Amino acid sequence: xxxxxxxxxxxxxHAAVQxxxxxxxxxxxxGFLGPNGAGxxxxxxxxxxxxxxxxxxxxxxxxDITKEPLEVKKLIGYLPELPPVYPEMRVYDYLMFxxxxxxxxxxxxxxxxxxxxxxLKITDVQKRVIGxxxxxxxxxxxxxxxxxxxxxFLILDEPTVGLDPRQVVEVRxxxxxxxxxxxxxxSTHILAEVQAVCERVVIINKGQIRAADTIANLENSVSxxxxxxxxxxxxxxxxxxxxxxxxxxxxxEEVEFDSMGVNKFIVNVASDDIRKPxxxxxxxxxxxxxxxxxxxxxxxxxxxxxxxxxxxxxE
Amino acid sequence: xFSMYKREVQSYFTSPFAFVVSALFLLVFxxxxxxxxxxxxxxxxxxxxxxxxxxxxxxxxxMIPLLxxxxxxxxxxxxxxxxxxxSPVTVPQVVFAKYLAVATVFLIMxxxxxxxxxxxxxxxxxxxxxxICGYLGFFLWGLVCIAFGILMSxxxxxxxxxxxxxxxxxxxxxFVDDFSKTALIKSMPFVSKVMFWFSTEDRFIKFSQGLFTLxxxxxxxxxxxxxxxxxxxxxxKRRWSRA
Numbered sequence: 333x334x335x336x337x338x339x340x341x342x343x344x345x346h347a348a349v350q351x352x353x354x355x356x357x358x359x360x361x362x363g364f365l366g367p368n369g370a371g372x373x374x375x376x377x378x379x380x381x382x383x384x385x386x387x388x389x390x391x392x393x394x395x396d397i398t399k400e401p402l403e404v405k406k407l408i409g410y411l412p413e414l415p416p417v418y419p420e421m422r423v424y425d426y427l428m429f430x431x432x433x434x435x436x437x438x439x440x441x442x443x444x445x446x447x448x449x450x451x452l453k454i455t456d457v458q459k460r461v462i463g464x465x466x467x468x469x470x471x472x473x474x475x476x477x478x479x480x481x482x483x484x485f486l487i488l489d490e491p492t493v494g495l496d497p498r499q500v501v502e503v504r505x506x507x508x509x510x511x512x513x514x515x516x517x518x519s520t521h522i523l524a525e526v527q528a529v530c531e532r533v534v535i536i537n538k539g540q541i542r543a544a545d546t547i548a549n550l551e552n553s554v555s556x557x558x559x560x561x562x563x564x565x566x567x568x569x570x571x572x573x574x575x576x577x578x579x580x581x582x583x584x585e586e587v588e589f590d591s592m593g594v595n596k597f598i599v600n601v602a603s604d605d606i607r608k609p610x611x612x613x614x615x616x617x618x619x620x621x622x623x624x625x626x627x628x629x630x631x632x633x634x635x636x637x638x639x640x641x642x643x644x645x646x647e
Numbered sequence: 648x649f650s651m652y653k654r655e656v657q658s659y660f661t662s663p664f665a666f667v668v669s670a671l672f673l674l675v676f677x678x679x680x681x682x683x684x685x686x687x688x689x690x691x692x693x694x695x696x697x698x699x700x701x702x703x704x705x706x707x708x709x710m711i712p713l714l715x716x717x718x719x720x721x722x723x724x725x726x727x728x729x730x731x732x733x734s735p736v737t738v739p740q741v742v743f744a745k746y747l748a749v750a751t752v753f754l755i756m757x758x759x760x761x762x763x764x765x766x767x768x769x770x771x772x773x774x775x776x777x778x779i780c781g782y783l784g785f786f787l788w789g790l791v792c793i794a795f796g797i798l799m800s801x802x803x804x805x806x807x808x809x810x811x812x813x814x815x816x817x818x819x820x821x822f823v824d825d826f827s828k829t830a831l832i833k834s835m836p837f838v839s840k841v842m843f844w845f846s847t848e849d850r851f852i853k854f855s856q857g858l859f860t861l862x863x864x865x866x867x868x869x870x871x872x873x874x875x876x877x878x879x880x881x882x883x884k885r886r887w888s889r890a
Contacts, residue, residue, distance in 0.1 A: 343888070377729070380729075380732075380733040381732065381733060382728075382729050382732040382733050382886070383886060384886060384887055402735045402736075402737070403735075405733060405734055405735040406735045408733065410729070410733040412726065412729040412733075414726040416725075416726055416727040416728070416729045416730035417725075417727065418654075418658070418725070418727055419725065420658060420661060420662055421654075421658070421661075425657075429650050429653070429654045430730065430734075431650075432649065432650025432653070433650045433651060433730070433731060433734045433735075433736060434734055434735065435735055477730070
């Protein structure tokens with residue numbers, strides 16, 4: 333379990349990260365979302381011990397990073413934004429070096445390096461000099477490095493940046509696979525990625541947490557509304573009256589003319605469940621429902637609304 | 648720590664870097680060797696290498712920064728610092744690993760230069776005590792310079808700037824001796840004494856005369872250690888203020 337407690341980082345008088353707290357459970361994949369410059373990398377650097385915090389701390393499996401940094405570092409595999417690879421080294425030599433640095437016992441190094449190379453599909457480039465590899469391959473070498481030492485926790489800072497679409501899918505699948513026996517925190521500003529991989533997200537903006545919840549809850553609750561969009565044939569005032577009488581309807585937000593005798597109603601409702609009574613009521617009054625769809629705010633809307641200046645919502 | 652050391656030493660030899668610097672060192676050594684041999688006065692029947700080392704001092708000021716300039720500056724430039732900062736190693740371990748790696752390369756260069764004394768021994772006679780102590784003194788002096796070079800490399804992310812700063816610091820180190828003997832400084836006995844204490848050159852002269860004193864030995868090692876600790880502080884400090 334990773335517990336982040338009141339983490340704060342000041343650069344001079346500028347607060348890069350302010351009073352961040354959240355917890356990541358075992359075998360969880362947590363998406364760390366935020367626009368560029370929100371403080372994602374700073375937070376990740378603090379979790380991995382690269383950067384000391386101004387105040388607050390991180391507990392990894394009960395080990396405090398400020399008191400037992402080496403214990404914490406043994407538990408964490410980190411892929412920074414720019415893969416920390418030495419351009420003059422060969423892939424295999426580099427990974428063997430990192431395995432040594434991560435205190436992997438000598439007799440297990442070869443095996444671990446080979447497994448990591450297979451997972452990232454870089455076995456065929458193992459003899460090549462890293463400086464000559466493409467950005468995608470370099471990113472994968474960096475990823476392989478994070479897996480060495482069998483860390484329980486993986487911190488991945490924008491792991492898919494610079495990869496081609498096929499590789500992006502591969503990396504996402506890899507993250508899903510790794511989630512079986514690792515706890516993963518990964519940052520990104522690509523929302524599709526989060527939806528594909530994570531259960532829970534933390535959204536951060538300007539160094540502060542804006543939201544921390546499951547994706548489903550966030551989508552439902554950006555402004556606490558679920559909307560039904562209905563096309564109904566019938567007299568507008570009559571339909572309005574019927575809709576308003578159904579229990580669970582909050583308000584009719586908008587009525588648009590669609591075609592002759594047909595209007596589009598956008599109705600704010602408390603929950604999805606009222607669709608059935610609503611339709612029954614309309615049919616009982618001879619109104620024809622042509623179409624009904626539920627409109628939830630997408631993660632994208634949640635993200636935009638939470639990271640736009642002026643809006644704020646904390647869990 | 649050993650992995651770090653191994654990687655550093657390998658990085659010198661996988662690139663032509665160490666070879667070129669060693670070749671340069673041997674070139675300087677051989678040139679001074681030839682000139683010393685040819686200008687030997689007949690009254691001296693035994694050959695001493697102290698002059699060669701002495702001449703090498705100034706060339707060495709330009710060679711050691713070449714070896715040390717990349718140690719930390721390059722790591723900052725290529726963002727590989729995060730690798731060891733997030734690994735279960737401490738900053739002092741990394742600094743010492745890098746220091747030992749450069750010292751190893753330096754030692755290899757010194758061993759290569761043994762070629763010249765061997766030839767001299769074979770074809771003539773040398774003052775052995777002066778030779779051994781000369782080598783030892785030169786190596787110790789090199790260790791101090793390496794420590795300074797690494798310190799300068801930790802201050803910047805440009806290897807070239809690190810090399811220039813290293814040269815400046817080593818020149819200062821060499822000229823401390825002369826400064827302490829100027830009339831102005833001599834008028835302040837205490838300052839002169841302190842400055843003279845830091846003079847590596849004076850201590851080296853003792854070594855080259857075949858005199859091995861423990862105090863000088865301790866001085867060189869502790870001086871290197873202090874500079875290395877300074878490097879550790881610089882790196883730790885930057886971790887705190889890094890943006």
